[in-house]
Amino acid sequence: xxLAVPVRVLEVLDTGEAVVDLSGVTSRVSTLLLDxxxxxxxxxxxxxHAIARLDVDEAEKTLALFRxxxxxxxxxEDAIHQ
Numbered sequence: 001x002x003l004a005v006p007v008r009v010l011e012v013l014d015t016g017e018a019v020v021d022l023s024g025v026t027s028r029v030s031t032l033l034l035d036x037x038x039x040x041x042x043x044x045x046x047x048x049h050a051i052a053r054l055d056v057d058e059a060e061k062t063l064a065l066f067r068x069x070x071x072x073x074x075x076x077e078d079a080i081h082q
Contacts, residue, residue, distance in 0.1 A: 003044040005066075008060040009039050018043075018050065023063075 007020035042059035043050040
């Protein structure tokens with residue numbers, strides 16, 4: 001299964017990488033596949049590479065959906081352990 005995750009760019013480095021944030025977790029990812037990445041942009045990452053830029057509204061909708069799914073999964077986990 002492949003999963004591509006939207007993240008927010010915090011900082012662009014001179015190394016062809018960016019520091020990105022996903023729910024408070026920061027990581028460095030390659031930006032070499034995209035023309036220009038700026039702080040505040042949302043990008044889709046897959047296996048450590050930014051592969052596409054996302055519209056802010058679309059990124060926020062996607063992240064909200066991920067949070068909703070995680071909430072449902074936690075509820076199911078709690079029900080199993082009762």
